[in-house]
Amino acid sequence: xxxxxxxxxxxxxxxxxxxxxxxxxxxxxxxxxxxxxxxxxxxxxxxxxxxxxxxxxxxxxxxxxxxxxxxxxxxxxxxxxxxxxxxxxxxxxxxxxxxxxxxxxxxxxxxxxxxxxxxxxxxxxxxxxxxxxxxxxxxxxxxxxxxxxxxxxxxxxxxxxxxxxxxxxxxxxxxxxxxxxxxxxxxxxxxxxxxxxxxxxxxxxxxxxxxxxxxxxxxxxxxxxxxxxxxxxxxxxxxxxxxxxxxxxxxxxxxxxxxxxxxxxxxxxxxxxxxxxxxxxxxxxxxxxxxxxxxxxxxxxxxxxxxxxxxxxxxxxxxxxxxxxxxxxxxxxxxxxxxxxxxxxxxxxxxx
Amino acid sequence: xxxxxxxxxxxxxxxxxxxxxxxxxxxxxxxxxxxxxxxxxxxxxxxxxxxxxxxxxxxxxxxxxxxxxxxxxxxxxxxxxxxxxxxxxxxxxxxxxxxxxxxxxxxxxxxxxxxxxxxxxxxxxxxxxxxxxxxxxxxxxxxxxxxxxxxxxxxxxxxxxxxxxxxxxxxxxxxxxxxxxxxxxxxxxxxxxxxxxxxxxxxxxxxxxxxxxxxxxxxxxxxxxxxxxxxxxxxxxxxxxxxxxxxxxxxxxxxxxxxxxxxxxxxxxxxxxxxxxxxxxxxxxxxxxxxxxxxxxxxxxxxxxxxxxxxxxxxxxxxxxxxxxxxxxxxxxxxxxxxxxxxxxxxxxxxxxxxxxxxxxxxxxxxxxxxxxxxxxxxxxxxxxxxxxxxxxxxxxxxxxxxxxxxxxxxxxxxxxxxxxxxxxxxxxxxxxxxxxxxxxxxxxxxxxxxxxxxxxxxxxxxxxxxxxxxxxxxxxxxxxxxxxxxxxxxxxxxxxxxxxxxxxxxxxxxxxxxxx
Numbered sequence: 001x002x003x004x005x006x007x008x009x010x011x012x013x014x015x016x017x018x019x020x021x022x023x024x025x026x027x028x029x030x031x032x033x034x035x036x037x038x039x040x041x042x043x044x045x046x047x048x049x050x051x052x053x054x055x056x057x058x059x060x061x062x063x064x065x066x067x068x069x070x071x072x073x074x075x076x077x078x079x080x081x082x083x084x085x086x087x088x089x090x091x092x093x094x095x096x097x098x099x100x101x102x103x104x105x106x107x108x109x110x111x112x113x114x115x116x117x118x119x120x121x122x123x124x125x126x127x128x129x130x131x132x133x134x135x136x137x138x139x140x141x142x143x144x145x146x147x148x149x150x151x152x153x154x155x156x157x158x159x160x161x162x163x164x165x166x167x168x169x170x171x172x173x174x175x176x177x178x179x180x181x182x183x184x185x186x187x188x189x190x191x192x193x194x195x196x197x198x199x200x201x202x203x204x205x206x207x208x209x210x211x212x213x214x215x216x217x218x219x220x221x222x223x224x225x226x227x228x229x230x231x232x233x234x235x236x237x238x239x240x241x242x243x244x245x246x247x248x249x250x251x252x253x254x255x256x257x258x259x260x261x262x263x264x265x266x267x268x269x270x271x272x273x274x275x276x277x278x279x280x281x282x283x284x285x286x287x288x289x290x291x292x293x294x295x296x297x298x299x300x301x302x303x304x305x306x307x308x309x310x311x312x313x314x315x316x317x318x319x320x321x322x323x324x325x326x327x328x329x330x331x332x333x334x335x336x337x338x339x340x341x342x343x344x345x346x347x348x349x350x351x352x
Numbered sequence: 353x354x355x356x357x358x359x360x361x362x363x364x365x366x367x368x369x370x371x372x373x374x375x376x377x378x379x380x381x382x383x384x385x386x387x388x389x390x391x392x393x394x395x396x397x398x399x400x401x402x403x404x405x406x407x408x409x410x411x412x413x414x415x416x417x418x419x420x421x422x423x424x425x426x427x428x429x430x431x432x433x434x435x436x437x438x439x440x441x442x443x444x445x446x447x448x449x450x451x452x453x454x455x456x457x458x459x460x461x462x463x464x465x466x467x468x469x470x471x472x473x474x475x476x477x478x479x480x481x482x483x484x485x486x487x488x489x490x491x492x493x494x495x496x497x498x499x500x501x502x503x504x505x506x507x508x509x510x511x512x513x514x515x516x517x518x519x520x521x522x523x524x525x526x527x528x529x530x531x532x533x534x535x536x537x538x539x540x541x542x543x544x545x546x547x548x549x550x551x552x553x554x555x556x557x558x559x560x561x562x563x564x565x566x567x568x569x570x571x572x573x574x575x576x577x578x579x580x581x582x583x584x585x586x587x588x589x590x591x592x593x594x595x596x597x598x599x600x601x602x603x604x605x606x607x608x609x610x611x612x613x614x615x616x617x618x619x620x621x622x623x624x625x626x627x628x629x630x631x632x633x634x635x636x637x638x639x640x641x642x643x644x645x646x647x648x649x650x651x652x653x654x655x656x657x658x659x660x661x662x663x664x665x666x667x668x669x670x671x672x673x674x675x676x677x678x679x680x681x682x683x684x685x686x687x688x689x690x691x692x693x694x695x696x697x698x699x700x701x702x703x704x705x706x707x708x709x710x711x712x713x714x715x716x717x718x719x720x721x722x723x724x725x726x727x728x729x730x731x732x733x734x735x736x737x738x739x740x741x742x743x744x745x746x747x748x749x750x751x752x753x754x755x756x757x758x759x760x761x762x763x764x765x766x767x768x769x770x771x772x773x774x775x776x777x778x779x780x781x782x783x784x785x786x787x788x789x790x791x792x793x794x795x796x797x798x799x800x801x802x803x804x805x806x807x808x809x810x811x812x813x814x815x816x817x818x819x820x821x822x823x824x825x826x827x828x829x830x831x832x833x834x835x836x837x838x839x840x841x842x843x844x845x846x847x848x849x850x851x852x853x854x855x856x857x858x859x860x861x862x863x864x865x866x867x868x869x
Contacts, residue, residue: 107702107706108706111712112690112708112709112710112713112715113712136703138704139702140702142729142730170725171726172716172723172725172726
């Protein structure tokens with residue numbers, strides 16, 4: 001069989017470039033900023049020429065960080081081919097919705113010696129594929145990894161200490177990621193459970209929606225703790241059904257991320273849940289926030305897949321009921337509370 | 353070759369002098385245990401003497417002497433493993449294979465042998481269907497080293513593959529065959545001359561396995577095509593392999609890296625998965641018995657199954673050929689050592705059909721390097737691709753389909769019954785109506801056709817067009833042609849089940865398929 005298409009020939013490798021961050025949204029900008037502040041030679045690929053010029057000339061990215069200055073050594077580009085060639089480390093930080101398309105473009109230029117990592121916390125609608133699976137399908141990369149954990153962009157940009165998990169089946173991937181961020185306030189802990197790390201990142205957004213909704217309704221910390229803990233249990237059930245190691249959910253990609261996202265007003269998903277429970281329409285919230293709220297599409301995917309897997313995930317069902325079936329959050333919370341409580345760690349009676 | 357293999361094993365194993373003594377005594381312990389059950393007394397005495405001598409030298413000697421002892425043990429293994437392969441001998445042997453198979457088929461009827469001799473040669477060709485990516489396989493064999501990795505369910509697989517390679521006009525393939533295969537003198541003769549080297553599966557010492565691996569890897573570097581069954585042993589359950597042995601599989605990547613580091617002109621190693629599909633399996637009864645008995649535990653090595661009885665082979669082949677039950681040998685799309693598909697020109701392709709520079713996978717900081725952890729993961733990728741190919745290119749026939757239908761019915765009407773009890777007792781009902789059989793068969797055939805359309809598996813042509821009654825009739829005829837005791841029997845309007853173990857065995861071939869309940 002003939003190859004359908006040959007790879008496009010990229011330009012010569014930019015000299016000394018250590019990392020390319022693909023995606024000029026809040027998290028991509030934050031990670032690229034951390035690397036640049038860490039004196040790494042890093043480039044940020046953005047889709048729009050105006051955004052690239054703004055970053056290169058004014059050292060700002062006002063759409064996401066209106067008040068902040070970016071490091072002058074952070075270079076932005078719209079030239080994917082020229083930036084990928086020869087760079088040892090490529091990090092994709094784009095929303096799950098456009099992830100496959102971007103991955104395919106990256107796949108046009110990537111070669112097998114390069115390390116490919118993503119930090120997208122989502123599940124592809126319809127296929128239920130994790131982002132690493134998409135990377136495997138859309139690129140020739142084998143050395144693939146994921147970075148996930150409590151990492152609110154605003155706090156990273158402020159230089160606050162933070163940590164996350166970098167998971168890959170390849171030790172070289174974790175080593176490279178760790179060495180790039182070594183010395184920065186962002187600590188990376190190595191792991192090999194790619195499934196668990198990706199599921200943790202995607203699932204916690206659903207719990208953040210519920211936690212935000214409870215907050216919006218005026219419930220206190222006890223309620224949020226209940227939601228987070230039972231959410232963690234559902235996350236573990238779901239993750240294990242897909243092959244994850246349950247221990248992963250006790251780490252930064254699980255409970256760590258839940259703690260940050262489910263109580264912070266900096267979290268988009270928490271804020272969305274909060275506004276929704278106060279009566280705002282979902283479309284209005286999404287439009288006014290101007291950013292992707294991953295938890296909304298993750299809810300739909302997890303709800304559909306849990307049915308196929310035969311899993312009972314009451315909290316996911318409740319979030320789905322609220323956001324997609326027009327049910328009142330108050331009623332859903334009451335219904336959850338009316339369920340007969342089973343054993344805390346028993347599987348047979350469901351989780352809430 | 354022996355010298356190189358010994359050197360490589362020592363280079364790897366004797367690197368740490370502190371570990372040599374442990375390695376020697378671990379090997380001696382495993383070998384002594386094996387000799388306790390060796391049936392060939394003469395051989396046991398000879399080997400026992402050799403190992404006692406090694407032990408005594410290792411106990412008395414210093415570090416240098418122990419290194420020598422280790423080298424001698426490795427040499428001992430290497431000499432035993434390396435076959436008597438010679439290319440001229442291979443050519444002679446392959447010339448007589450078709451005649452040999454026909455002799456097997458016609459032995460029970462010498463008159464037929466004489467009268468049908470010219471047609472007999474053709475008949476084997478008709479019965480064995482070679483399908484799939486054969487052209488790519490043939491093309492790539494000219495530009496790189498091939499590793500052929502077939503599914504494995506019968507000891508007839510090796511002579512079958514030998515014959516198919518001959519028919520494709522391919523050069524010899526080195527093959528590590530179990531010692532028990534050589535017990536059957538007729539088949540053993542062909543094995544010995546088809547590039548087979550002997551593998552003693554009773555030898556449990558890791559050092560012995562290292563010798564096997566290094567030998568296979570080194571032969572690949574030299575450009576010898578290799579054949580091995582990546583499942584390690586015949587599928588006991590009848591299922592298509594779902595897990596592969598990675599040790600030997602990884603030697604392809606190892607050889608590729610070696611070749612690149614030595615700037616060889618043809619460094620490429622290509623892997624070709626292949627499925628061998630029979631309606632019936634010669635050793636089905638013994639294999640499923642072993643599976644059920646030993647599930648999850650260590651298995652004994654079957655030495656006296658149907659394969660050791662020439663009469664049973666003849667019965668099997670006669671049944672097979674009289675019913676025109678075709679054997680499908682399907683060559684899957686070739687792969688590189690990282691699991692990517694390869695086209696006929698040797699180009700690795702990604703999922704989108706874009707060409708991949710595969711050399712880059714083993715480049716680190718600009719140099720081609722070994723990285724054991726990385727290479728282990730690459731081999732895992734390769735094994736995933738092989739398993740996918742196995743499923744996609746498995747050919748399902750009428751026997752598997754009917755067995756599946758009846759077995760599923762048995763499970764449905766006995767939902768709470770333990771597997772072993774169901775196998776023994778047959779459950780609540782000893783038969784089902786033919787109307788029910790046809791109804792269920794209709795649904796299953798339709799589902800299978802859907803799966804074939806999605807390229808999730810392949811179907812024997814009899815399943816592509818026949819109606820349920822015809823499929824049922826063919827399945828029963830096949831089963832009756834070989835298995836001594838009835839598996840299923842139709843009496844009037846009812847179908848009775850008798851040998852449920854064989855039902856389970858044959859339906860297991862479909863266990864990977866997503867069939868609606």
